[in-house]
Amino acid sequence: MKDYFIRRSLLTVVALVGLIVVVFLFTQSIGDPASIMLPDWATEEMIQALRDKMGLNDPLYVQFGRYVSGLLRLDLGTSLWQGIPNLDLIMSRLPATFILALVAISLAAFGGVFLGALAAIWPRSVVDRVISFITTLAVTSVDFWVALMLILLVSVKLGWLPTSGYGEVKHIVLPALMIALRPMGRIAQVTRPAIMDELAKPYILAARARGLSTSRVIVRHAARNAGIVLLTLTGYEFAGLVNGSAIIETVFGWPGVGFLLVQAIKLRDWPLIVGTTIVVAVMVIVINFAIDLIYGWLDPRIRYH
Amino acid sequence: MEPVIRVNDLSTYFYTGAGVLRAVDGVSLHVDPGETVALVGESGCGKTVCSLSIMRLVRPPGRVVGGEVWFEGRNLLDVSERRMRRIRGDKIAMVFQEPSLSFDPVYSVGAQLAETLVQHKKLGRREALRKAVELLKMVEIADAERRAASYPHEFSGGMLQRAMIALAISCEPRLLIADEPTTSLDVTIQAQVLELLSETSQSLGSAVLLITHNFGIVSRYAKRAYVMYAGQVVETGPVHKLYQEPQHPYTADLWASVLDLDRPKKTRVLPSGKGISDLVHEDSKCAYFPLCQHRELECERERPELVAVDSSHHVLCHRVHSGGSVHVKQ
Amino acid sequence: MSNNSALLHVQDLRMYYPVYKGVLRKKVAEVKAVDGVSLQVGKGETLGLVGESGSGKSTVAKCVVRLVAPTAGRVLFDGTDLCQVDGERLRQYRKHIQMIFQDPYTSLDPLMKVGDIVVEPLLVLGILRDRKQLKAEAERALELVELNPNKLGRYPHELSGGQRQRVAIARAIVLKPHLIICDEPVSALDVFTQSRIVEILLALQEQFSLSYLFISHDLAAVRFMSDRIAVMYLGGLVELAESQELCAHPLHPYTQALISAVPVANPEVESSRQRIVLPGEVPSPLNPPPGCKFNPRCNYRKPGTCDREEPREIDLGSGHFVRCHQYA
Numbered sequence: 001m002k003d004y005f006i007r008r009s010l011l012t013v014v015a016l017v018g019l020i021v022v023v024f025l026f027t028q029s030i031g032d033p034a035s036i037m038l039p040d041w042a043t044e045e046m047i048q049a050l051r052d053k054m055g056l057n058d059p060l061y062v063q064f065g066r067y068v069s070g071l072l073r074l075d076l077g078t079s080l081w082q083g084i085p086n087l088d089l090i091m092s093r094l095p096a097t098f099i100l101a102l103v104a105i106s107l108a109a110f111g112g113v114f115l116g117a118l119a120a121i122w123p124r125s126v127v128d129r130v131i132s133f134i135t136t137l138a139v140t141s142v143d144f145w146v147a148l149m150l151i152l153l154v155s156v157k158l159g160w161l162p163t164s165g166y167g168e169v170k171h172i173v174l175p176a177l178m179i180a181l182r183p184m185g186r187i188a189q190v191t192r193p194a195i196m197d198e199l200a201k202p203y204i205l206a207a208r209a210r211g212l213s214t215s216r217v218i219v220r221h222a223a224r225n226a227g228i229v230l231l232t233l234t235g236y237e238f239a240g241l242v243n244g245s246a247i248i249e250t251v252f253g254w255p256g257v258g259f260l261l262v263q264a265i266k267l268r269d270w271p272l273i274v275g276t277t278i279v280v281a282v283m284v285i286v287i288n289f290a291i292d293l294i295y296g297w298l299d300p301r302i303r304y305h
Numbered sequence: 306m307e308p309v310i311r312v313n314d315l316s317t318y319f320y321t322g323a324g325v326l327r328a329v330d331g332v333s334l335h336v337d338p339g340e341t342v343a344l345v346g347e348s349g350c351g352k353t354v355c356s357l358s359i360m361r362l363v364r365p366p367g368r369v370v371g372g373e374v375w376f377e378g379r380n381l382l383d384v385s386e387r388r389m390r391r392i393r394g395d396k397i398a399m400v401f402q403e404p405s406l407s408f409d410p411v412y413s414v415g416a417q418l419a420e421t422l423v424q425h426k427k428l429g430r431r432e433a434l435r436k437a438v439e440l441l442k443m444v445e446i447a448d449a450e451r452r453a454a455s456y457p458h459e460f461s462g463g464m465l466q467r468a469m470i471a472l473a474i475s476c477e478p479r480l481l482i483a484d485e486p487t488t489s490l491d492v493t494i495q496a497q498v499l500e501l502l503s504e505t506s507q508s509l510g511s512a513v514l515l516i517t518h519n520f521g522i523v524s525r526y527a528k529r530a531y532v533m534y535a536g537q538v539v540e541t542g543p544v545h546k547l548y549q550e551p552q553h554p555y556t557a558d559l560w561a562s563v564l565d566l567d568r569p570k571k572t573r574v575l576p577s578g579k580g581i582s583d584l585v586h587e588d589s590k591c592a593y594f595p596l597c598q599h600r601e602l603e604c605e606r607e608r609p610e611l612v613a614v615d616s617s618h619h620v621l622c623h624r625v626h627s628g629g630s631v632h633v634k635q
Numbered sequence: 636m637s638n639n640s641a642l643l644h645v646q647d648l649r650m651y652y653p654v655y656k657g658v659l660r661k662k663v664a665e666v667k668a669v670d671g672v673s674l675q676v677g678k679g680e681t682l683g684l685v686g687e688s689g690s691g692k693s694t695v696a697k698c699v700v701r702l703v704a705p706t707a708g709r710v711l712f713d714g715t716d717l718c719q720v721d722g723e724r725l726r727q728y729r730k731h732i733q734m735i736f737q738d739p740y741t742s743l744d745p746l747m748k749v750g751d752i753v754v755e756p757l758l759v760l761g762i763l764r765d766r767k768q769l770k771a772e773a774e775r776a777l778e779l780v781e782l783n784p785n786k787l788g789r790y791p792h793e794l795s796g797g798q799r800q801r802v803a804i805a806r807a808i809v810l811k812p813h814l815i816i817c818d819e820p821v822s823a824l825d826v827f828t829q830s831r832i833v834e835i836l837l838a839l840q841e842q843f844s845l846s847y848l849f850i851s852h853d854l855a856a857v858r859f860m861s862d863r864i865a866v867m868y869l870g871g872l873v874e875l876a877e878s879q880e881l882c883a884h885p886l887h888p889y890t891q892a893l894i895s896a897v898p899v900a901n902p903e904v905e906s907s908r909q910r911i912v913l914p915g916e917v918p919s920p921l922n923p924p925p926g927c928k929f930n931p932r933c934n935y936r937k938p939g940t941c942d943r944e945e946p947r948e949i950d951l952g953s954g955h956f957v958r959c960h961q962y963a
Contacts, residue, residue, distance in 0.1 A: 200364075206407040208362055210421045210472065211394035221409050228411075299411060300456040347825045463916055491687035492852055493913045496896035500912050518826060521855075521898030524905045545902045560900060562830040564821075564855045566882060567899040 004296050012289045019281050023274065024067055028060070033270040037080065076275035081267045086275035090257065094279070096166060097249070097256030101241035103176040108183035109234050115184075116191020117223065123196060131188065138185030147178045147251045164253035175252040179245050183237035190233050194226040201225075228299050235291035239284045308335040309480050309512045310359070310397075315372030317351075317358045328354040328367065330536035330592075333611075336480060341503065341513040343523040343544070346533035347559075352516045355533070356482045360397065361389050376480075395425040398473035400502070402485040404465035408457040414468050415441070415453025418475060425476045440471040444501060463494035470502055477509050484516045499526060520563050524548065529617075532556050535592040538611070542618030552620040554599045591623065599624060641675035641711075642846050643699065643732075643814055648672045648708035650694050654921060666920050668694040669705070670870040676814065681840065681847040683861030683878065685854050685893065689917050690867040692850045696816045699848065700734050701725060712814070730760060733807035737819035740799055743791040750787035753777065753805045760810070776805040779842075780835055797828035801835065808839060814846045821856050833859055854897050858882055863954065866890050869928040870920055872948075876955040886957045888933050889913075927960065935961055 027033065034050040035042070051057050055066060070077065076086040115135060119128040154174065155163040165171045198204060199222050207217050246258035253259070257276060264272040296302050312334045319326040328351045336342045344352045358369050361381060374381040376397070381389065401407040408417055418437035422428050428436065434453065441449035444467040457465060466486065473481055483502060487495040503526055506513045515527055523530050524544050531541045532555065540553040551557040591597070591604040603623045611621050650669040653662045669691040676682045686692040698705040701717055710717045717728055733756075736742040743752055753773045757763040763772060774784045780801040791799055800820060807815050817836070821829040833856065839845060849860045857864055858878055865875040866889065874887040885891045895911040913932045918924055924931050930941040937960060946958045 202401060202403055202406040203409045205357075205362060206399070206401055206469075207409065209360055209393055209399040209401075211390045211392070211424055212420070213390060224411055225409070300413075301410060301458050347827070461916055491917070492854065492896045493687060493892055494916060496892075496910070496912050500910075519898070520826075520900040521905065524900055524902035525898040548900070548902050559826060562826050563900045564829055564833065564853070564859050565900045566855045566858055566894065566897050567901055567904055 004302065005293070008289060008292045008296075012285060015285050015288075016282065019278075019285065020068065020071060023278055023281070024064055027274055032056070037268045037270045071278070076278065077271035079264075079269055079272045079275075081264070081269040081272065086272050087279075089272065090260065090276055090279045093255060093257050093260045096254060097242060097258060100172060100175055100179065100245075100249075100254060100256060101238060103172055104179040104241055105183065105234065105238045107176060107180035108187055108237060109230075111180070112184040112187025113191050113223075113230065116188040117195050117218070119188070119192040120195035120199065121218070123192075128192075131192075135185040135188040138181045139189065141181055143178055143181065143245075144247045144251055146181070147174070147248060150174055150178065151251075164251075166253070166255050171252075171254075175245075175248050175254050178248050178252075179241060183234075183241070186237065187230065187233060191226065191230060194229045195222055198222040198225045224298070228295070231291060231294060231298065235287060235294075239287045242280070242283045242287060306337055308337050309340075309376070310514075311335040311373075311375040312355075312359060313373040313375070315355065315358055315369070315374065317354050317363055317367055317369045319367045321366055327536045329358055331372070332531075332533070332536070332538050334531050334538060334541070336512045336514055338479075338512055339507070339510050340529070341506070341515055341527050343527035343530040344514060344516045344533060345518065345520065345523050345530050347518055350533040351536040352533050353484055356399070356484055356514065356516055359482070360393055360399065361386075362393075391425070394421055394478075395476040396478055397480045397482065398476065398478040400466070400469050400473045400481065400483040400486045403489050404462055404469050405457065405460075405489075407469060408465065410457055413454050413456055414460065414465075415455075418453070418468070418472050421472060421475055436475070437471075440475050441468060443474075444468065444471040444505070446471075462490050463498060466490060466494075466498050467501060470498070470505060474505050474509055474511070478511055480514065481506055481511045482514045482516070485518070486515075487522070488517075488519075520560065521565070532559070537592055537621060539593065539622070540618075540620045542614070546618050552614055552618070552625050553593075553622050554597045555593050558596075558598075591621075640677070642678050642680075642713060643676040643848065644709075644711040645672060645674050645695070645699065646709040646711065648695065648698055648710065649706045650691070650698055650703065651706045664921060667870050667923070668920060669698065671708075672867070672870075672872055674865050674872065674875065676846045676848055678813075678846060679840065679844040680863070681849050681861045683857035683864040684848060684850045684867060685852065685857050685864060686867035687852055687917055689869065689920055691870040691920070692867050693818055695867075696734065696818045696848065696850055700729070700732055700816055726760065730756075730810050731813045732816065733810060733812040733814075734816045734818065735800070735803050735807050735820045737822050740791060740796070742803060743799060745791050747790075748787065749773075749777075749789050749791070749794070749802050752791070752802060753787075753809055756806060756810050762810070772809060773805075776809045777801075779808060779839060780805045781831075795828075796824055797831060800824065800828075800832055804832075804835065804839070808843070808845075811843065812845070814848065816848045816850070818850045819852070820849075822851060822853060829856065836860065854882075854893060866893065869917060869923055871928065872956075872958065873929065874955075874957045874959075877953070880953070880955055886951070886955070886962060887929075887959050888935050888961075889929050927958075937961075 034047045034054060034056060038046060038050060055063060074087060076090070078084065079086050079089050082089055115131045119131040122128055151163050151174065154160050161170050161173055204217060204222060207221050246262050248254070249256045249259040250262050257280060261273070261276050264276060312332060315329055315332045316327070317329040319328055330351070332355055334344070344355065346352050354363065354367065357363050359374050359381070361369070363369060369382060372382065376392070381392070408414060415434055415437045418440060419430065419433035422433040422436055423430060438449045438453045441452055446452050446464060446467055460468065486502060487498050490498060499522065502513070515522070517523060527544055529542065530544050530547055531538045532547065532553065533539070534555050540547060540551065540556045547556055548560060551560060589608060590606065591609050594600050594604045597604065601623065607623070609621050609623045611619050612625055613619050614625060648669055649667070649671055651665040651667050654664040654666055655661060656663045672691070672695055674682060684692050684695065697703045699710055705718060712728055712732065715728070717725065720728065750770065750773045753776050754763070754769045757769060757772060763769055773787055777784050777786065782798060782801045782805065786794065786798065791802070794802065821832050824832060836847065837860070840847065847860065849857060851857050861878045863875065864878050864881045866873050866887065868889050874881065874885065874890045881890065882894060885894050892911040892913045895909055899905045899908065911934070915932050918931065924942065926942040926944055927933070927946050930936050933941065936942070940960050944960070946960050946963065948956055948958050949962050950956055951962065
């Protein structure tokens with residue numbers, strides 16, 4: 001386990017370094033930030049002045065050094081729009097995105113595994129067909145359209161839930177449901193064959209031959225083994241949600257990272273865009289690292305190799 | 306003496322898109338207390354499905370469609386699933402072919418042994434784990450305390466099969482069904498495991514139904530055998546009689562085909578063009594008819610019935626009449 | 636064990652695989668999969684090679700057909716050391732040495748038709764190009780393995796295990812090789828099918844005076860096929876003798892146990908046979924015991940000798956060789 005842990009940690013560090021370099025190269029290649037940030041009518045002098053102020057006229061290695069040393073001091077620059085450090089701004093938005101992602105992935109994982117398992121236990125039955133229909137719909141849904149329709153129906157027509165907002169349980173229901181929809185469909189579609197595969201394996205037959213009940217065989221044996229496969233997918237879906245679902249957050253006015261990014265792009269706040277990108281990417285890498293560790297805990301075969 | 310288990314006219318069919326597969330087609334057999342009986346045949350003959358049918362573990366599209374399985378005064382095909390669960394692993398236990406695939410990879414071997422003991426013997430977890438270590442010692446696994454906490458992938462095939470035997474005997478079953486228990490093991494390990502199986506079953510007084518395709522194993526460990534072909538028992542009797550005076554052409558052909566240490570190079574006659582025929586066969590003729598060298602007109606017209614050559618020796622062949630005997634030994 | 640007229644002459648073959656461990660995947664040890672094996676196969680002869688898993692028998696096969704390059708030793712084929720030739724010349728030799736594997740399903744391309752599989756070697760080596768001739772060649776090969784030519788247009792998955800193994804044999808003989816390495820060719824097959832395949836191999840041998848290196852864990856199959864048998868344990872040969880002699884008078888304690896472990900079908904013979912059950916398991920080749928590698932499981936172990944000195948090869952005359960301190 002120790003070897004495994006060390007190796008995963010090293011790989012994570014390598015990924016972080018790679019990320020930092022890629023983001024830097026990306027900011028260099030996308031064009032002149034100064035002219036992007038300034039409005040269309042800006043004069044050449046204005047652009048040059050901003051370039052000087054941002055240090056864009058320094059040699060590349062100086063810029064890179066400044067960028068890296070900033071990162072090491074956890075300095076992601078200052079937002080032009082709000083005038084406060086980007087990190088503080090992003091961190092203030094992260095909890096909202098995180099909570100939404102957590103609720104959504106729980107819904108998706110729970111619902112997906114439940115539906116997939118039901119379909120696996122009675123393959124080719126009516127239950128299986130209905131579930132297959134539902135999950136196909138979920139996976140192919142156009143989320144912003146469904147979201148708007150839901151707002152129209154549930155919030156505007158029926159008045160059960162608020163159309164947007166943040167802070168109370170009732171605010172999170174609709175956006176979480178919307179975000180959970182597609183991951184849930186995908187998880188269900190992977191769960192079904194994963195559990196069916198497990199149920200067909202000899203150790204399941206052996207477990208039943210020992211007199212274990214069907215529910216115990218499915219929950220303790222088949223599901224845990226299938227879980228090893230499902231964890232990957234769930235983890236990646238979660239990592240995707242932590243990026244902040246820009247569209248859903250915007251539709252529901254949810255003060256998360258996705259919404260922030262949309263605003264930053266709208267306002268051409270270059271430092272904030274770069275900062276948000278870095279924070280989100282770091283989150284994804286950290287989550288993948290966590291998934292690897294859970295893997296090692298779930299599957300003894302990984303622990304030892 | 307009342308047999309431990311008596312199977313009457315058991316049939317298990319598989320309902321597939323291509324038609325109905327008669328995997329088990331009217332099999333009758335019994336095992337006496339403390340006896341080791343072999344169920345022998347090639348792959349696909351239905352011997353595994355037969356054992357799963359006895360345990361009521363056949364999965365769709367397969368279904369037990371008829372027959373009786375008498376065990377301790379009850380027909381197992383009629384009892385509730387709850388009661389059946391109490392019998393599985395406790396009174397009838399199984400040893401499977403692939404030990405490395407028959408343990409759940411994510412739990413330690415000790416935990417899986419304990420799980421069974423908790424289920425049937427109502428032991429506490431602690432006590433069950435202690436008993437698990439004891440059982441591993443019984444099957445001569447060195448360093449049993451540490452081994453109990455190890456995972457299946459840390460065991461060799463031979464050791465896992467010992468652990469599987471420990472699991473099977475943990476509740477002192479009356480009947481042990483061993484389905485090709487050593488096929489995936491090395492030769493010298495095979496010998497170890499089979500000796501262990503026969504010693505432990507003898508010391509517990511458990512009867513053994515030994516399913517195998519290896520005739521050497523049959524003659525080493527079983528006194529009596531059932532020869533299966535295409536879902537049917539085509540011949541049954543004491544092993545020495547099956548060898549010396551096989552009545553069914555299939556039995557004779559099988560013996561003649563065995564690559565055997567006892568048989569030096571190029572000293573045998575081989576039946577030509579043999580192979581198991583499709584399990585989807587017709588009701589109206591002998592299943593071995595297409596491959597039989599001794600076939601007669603009758604064989605194509607009518608399905609044979611089991612006749613007694615003597616009180617212990619039965620055969621499913623038109624050429625044999627009750628009390629009579631035909632030599633087909635080549 | 637030296638005879639210069641042999642078709643295949645393996646001399647002191649060694650194959651060590653590195654073992655990597657730790658965070659940085661450092662090389663920490665070597666697995667001596669094959670550690671000093673010498674054997675030869677004469678023209679028209681079958682040499683059986685028996686051993687359990689980990690004995691290194693398949694590694695010997697891989698070295699002989701140069702699927703892997705051995706760490707040390709020589710593989711002389713018709714007097715040429717195959718370890719010293721490369722490229723085009725090695726290709727020329729490959730023509731003469733073919734291989735048949737245990738699982739014909741994984742060794743046959745599932746997307747190719749039987750007819751194409753069988754003649755593929757001819758095409759690859761540029762021996763034949765004419766479609767008509769190729770088809771005739773394929774038909775002839777199938778006939779030799781007693782397979783109906785109507786199978787030419789089938790795919791491997793449409794055939795039974797025995798039929799697939801016949802296709803594999805047909806592909807092996809289409810180049811008219813001198814030597815065929817058979818690695819567990821019948822282990823995955825049924826009783827009837829096993830004996831059919833063995834019969835076909837014997838018939839082909841007679842017709843084309845082929846040589847076989849017949850590798851298996853199944854002593855009965857090896858016995859049936861072979862003129863001489865070599866027994867391997869943990870990377871080295873422990874005994875080699877004429878087939879009849881080896882089975883009737885095995886000398887090495889491992890050979891004795893191996894023979895006794897294989898039950899015989901005749902119940903009368905079986906009930907009177909001696910049963911030797913070896914204790915323990917084959918040790919890991921990563922960490923072999925010192926001295927004689929068999930000593931921890933041996934019933935005749937002499938402490939002080941067997942666990943210290945590696946036994947030398949002892950020639951007992953008439954082609955019977957053994958490596959055991961008992962006979963020194």
